[in-house]
Amino acid sequence: MPPPKPSPLGDEWLTALQESGYRLTAPRRVIVEIMASCERALSPLALFDLGRKSQPRLGLVTVYRTLEKMEELGLVQRVHQPDDCHMYLPAARGHQHLLLCQNCGRAVLFDGDEMTAFFESVAEKTGFAIRDHWLQLFGLCANCQ
């Protein structure tokens, strides 16, 4: 199987890696391209299996190492679900949050600006200085209902 076609987001990510001093290698291109175009969360192993289709000699270690770099650069994010915390998706930007379909796994982003006021009220009540938040919704997408 030929390597997947380059996508705009994938190219952006490759540039980001290069600008951080990382080299662009064939295995890396394949992994980046798959992650940049995935619609549902992938585990390192699933990513490895997909990657092998176009890069048969790909090693699982390389998948781990590339995910690590992509996460470090804020390109991908780890997805936390009740039973599985080891899957990855393209990173949300700004105040975006994840909405996951419990049936098909599709991931959608939604905007969460409107919650800042609420967080401030929690800060007041608890005395905490809030520095980060995590919001994820789970449900069924239009197709799966």
Add this chain to the structure above:
Amino acid sequence: MPPPKPSPLGDEWLTALQESGYRLTAPRRVIVEIMASCERALSPLALFDLGRKSQPRLGLVTVYRTLEKMEELGLVQRVHQPDDCHMYLPAARGHQHLLLCQNCGRAVLFDGDEMTAFFESVAEKTGFAIRDHWLQLFGLCANCQ
């Protein structure tokens, strides 16, 4: 070290276990009591170490098995943090959510009723039927600021 003193919540949990057909054993009592009175998230191993202080023959397997049962009964919940998803805390009830101190690990619950309206607007916009949500805040508690 003698076993920890019984706490109201601990007793409640033991009753819940018993009513589900599980037996009350010495190792189980120790594990339940520790979890029922913990203020910050514990890993299975940390729980094991604590448990051994009063139950030196305690096995790590028993810790895992007891956590599993407590989670199944909704007594404890797994805590998800950016880098670690394998710690446990007494479960939040109803619409409560977690607020964690990034410095000392203290866990506080806060109420999240006010967000239902927001979730409904997300449902409308995305076409999803939302069935569950996850909200966690991270910051510094009053002491650690």
Add this chain to the structure above:
DNA sequence: CCTATAATTGAAAAAGATTTTCATTATCTT
């Protein structure tokens, strides 16, 4: 274009965490 340097790769081994297996022990019902 060719070379030197240093990063990257993948296989294998190591490390960690969790689960399974199984003989022994302890709880709970009768």
Add this chain to the structure above:
DNA sequence: AAGATAATGAAAATCTTTTTCAATTATAGG
């Protein structure tokens, strides 16, 4: 108090992730 059966803990087995290391490859500089 005895029997049935659930629970325990040691050890082995699994699984995932990380480390090690020799071979390969990308990139900068000539």
